Amino acid sequence: MKTPSALPDPLSSTPFTWQEAARAGVSRRRLSHHSLASPSRAVRVPGSGADHSLADMARPLTQVTAFSAASHATAFLLWEFPGFLPGSNEPVIHISRPEPMAIPRRRGVVGHRGQFFDDEITIGADSAPETRLRLALGRAGLPTAEANVRTELSPGVERQPDLSFREWRVAVDYEGEGHSEPEQIVRDIEKQEDFARAGWILVRISKRHMTTDARTAVRKVRRALEHHGWSPI
Template sequence: MAVPSAPPLPGAVFSVAEARALGLPPSRLRRKEFAAAGYGLRIVRGRERSLADQLRALAPEAGHTVASHVTAALLWGMWLPLHLDTAPLHLTRPLRYSQPRRRGVVGHNAALQQGDVVRSNGLLVTSPVFTWTDLACVLSCDDLVAVGDSLLRRQDAPPRGGSLPWPDPLCQPAEIQEVVERRTGIRGRATAVAAWGLLRAGVDSAPESHLRLLIHHAALPEPEVNQWITGPDGRVISRPDLQYRRLRIALEYEGEHHLLDPAQWHRDIERDDRLRQLGWVVLRFTKQHLRPENAPATAEKVRTALLARGWQPGWPT
């Protein structure tokens, strides 16, 4: 006689209620293969747990608790500062419900409208735009701009990361404006308003955003973002991170992967050589150029190139 198989587990992290609904007996939940993860929660020992795994038991699609703030930003793959990767879980409920209260969780209430919450991959998550406005109370204006740029990436951008399989762009500029104008009473709204005016579509990475902002803070003209350059025969030559097209100045941010991948490094060199053959100046930058102590020299590097090409302060490019 065949022995009936044990019911499958809900996941690496699950609630006792989920387990009972699947038919797991209380005796099994007391085994050493599980450990308590707070009131009414269990984790499977030895199994890797993603952020989404942790949240499915706390913010399931069927409930009223929503992953929000930094937690939602990580799920969406937004470009957060690195120190926020280990932030506690943030959960939000509509105003008519009590705040989530659980060890390791920061609870919130918010006036959530239908479009402010997304159901995806078994989770309830605040929308990309609502999440962005929530972050205005914990991020500097420059960091908030970088996060906002990550919402407006082009369709063919490199993989964004995160746990939610939504295509780029995650929203449109008009959607951001609508939520900023609606959420008048939130903490950090002045930061959100200032950052909104500095967002640009088509940026590939946070360092590119910070390089553009460094140029902005130095009162230099704003470069174009990720626009194609073609040769005299119409062939596509390059799409620099930033550029001054009329002055033929291209600015490229070189992430560490460019230096560690020999094939990528070779392509970068060939690309820049083709631009130089067309009369372009190519300026290259790394994360060291973006450090606060190096920002003045970085801005001067751009200023020198502009002046060498005939630009004068106050002139458009």
Template sequence: MPSVDERRHGRERPSGMRRPAPLPPVLATRPFTVADAEHHGVTRARTRANDLGSPFRGVRTATVPDDLEALCHAYAARMPATQYFSHSTGALLWEIPLPRRLEAESLLHVSSAAGSQPPRIRGTVGHRGARDAVIVRHRGLSVASPCDAWCQTVRLLSLDEAIIAGDRLVGWPRPLVTLGDLDLAIAAFGARPGARRIASARTSIRERSASARESRLRLVTMRGGFPEAELNSAIALSSGRNTHGDLVYRRYKVLLEYDGEQHRLDGRQFATDVNRLNDLSEDAWIVIRVGKHMSEREVLARLERALSSRGWTR
């Protein structure tokens, strides 16, 4: 039975139909335009064969694009130099965490350079780019800079979603930008739609968050009235080893850790964690491990008990 993708792209081949001629090697492994195919001696009839996908008008693929990056490369085959991927599409290409409703969006957001017309191609959402837009090459694609993509997307996000996405820009251990870069981009963005939420989010963005879950945990503790923690801060242990913690309350020797699945499923990681926790215990650190099924109320209650036992008061 043909797959959903085969039906969607017209790939179901009637029984007895002759298999289409092989494509030239230069076209078999990448998206290509009909004009490019003709340049390499491929007939129009061959480009209409049902073994090829057509994700965008005038574009053909030998394989169905199965993720966002592959779909962007398919559109890039026909993309003029005046266009670039922007907004939520740009943010996702930079692996900035966005809510599922945006991750699941099937349309590509494409901006045009100032003075040129935005695209009006089925499968895309066209935007007029700003004159001061910063465009870079990323994974072989023309993409809005991480800061610009974040600014463009914020108006579609809740405040917490905007902060979590912003934390990734300056996250740990591989930040995409500096806080200075972000501030320059925000200033250039000016009073465009979303500017008010951008300003609100910026006050709560912090460096060195390692994941969206850590950022969310930080926001929960801050709004619970607790001191602000250091993020992924280094801790020197008396054993001679060094480690770091997700949320570190150094003054009180309390550590809040998000316990991901990899900590239990990876045997080597589990053994490392045991030694690390033993070292922290010997140095009188209180470690609170937070699992994905732990409620916010329980996290805050445990944190309050731990900090209060070390002299913290509200």
């Protein structure tokens, strides 16, 4: 059997939509090859779905249906809430659309309608923990953070923190479990040194800082902002 052509990055390693594949120049014939799983129409998954995280599997499903977001038991797991929510162990993904739009109906999806709050939605927030952190900072009365903005720290040196307060030269990174890998530790040290040389403070947040409504995380970010001249009105 003929070996299929290689998919371009990042489609070779993460679930994607047909539209994303078309923009990358992938043919319809390649998308029909048996090496790609099809959990739902217009979505393709390289390898087995078990090889990918829930966030990776949910993302294309929110892309193929306009104005939709992961919700209910799926959001419960993505946001790492403590305890157990009925339905969290089911092999489906919950997707909601705002009223009065139609409920999403597709294989592998449980559709819902819900109320979306525009002031709590930011395009560019990469993950649920980062979004939880951003919202907690806002509730605490801190300045509005920008999500995933590339910043030139010095000639030829650019960094893209999870959140940034450019006016006060404070950056915030949420570090998940992958940051304990030796290679990642080296990269994280280099990143912190780049920010420090440019006169920035890089605040590093982990899961343990996010308990009790992220109070410890908020305290760390507040201290950094105040150190660089911010004060509440």
